[in-house]
Amino acid sequence: MFSMKCPQCGAESKFSFVNNSYEGPRRCWSCRGLFKLKIANNVLMYCEPITEEEFKQLQEINELKSKFRNDLSE
Numbered sequence: 001m002f003s004m005k006c007p008q009c010g011a012e013s014k015f016s017f018v019n020n021s022y023e024g025p026r027r028c029w030s031c032r033g034l035f036k037l038k039i040a041n042n043v044l045m046y047c048e049p050i051t052e053e054e055f056k057q058l059q060e061i062n063e064l065k066s067k068f069r070n071d072l073s074e
């Protein structure tokens with residue numbers, strides 16, 4: 001379980017992901033701020049604010065990626 005503070009409002013959020021790594025979009029539950037972040041080996045590499053449009057694009061990319069992974073494992 002990884003916990004991080006929102007750079008915008010300081011609200012703490014916890015989430016879990018596979019392989020201790022995550023790269024993608026995230027919305028703050030408190031201020032609704034949108035961010036693009038990357039975590040590698042439970043270390044936050046970067047977290048930068050993005051626009052609503054970028055957020056949607058990143059979500060689509062992530063969905064495509066997981067579809068691709070599913071296809072490979074079948």
Ligand SMILES: [Zn+2]
Pocket residue numbers: 006007008009010011028029030031032033
């Ligand atoms: Zn926030």
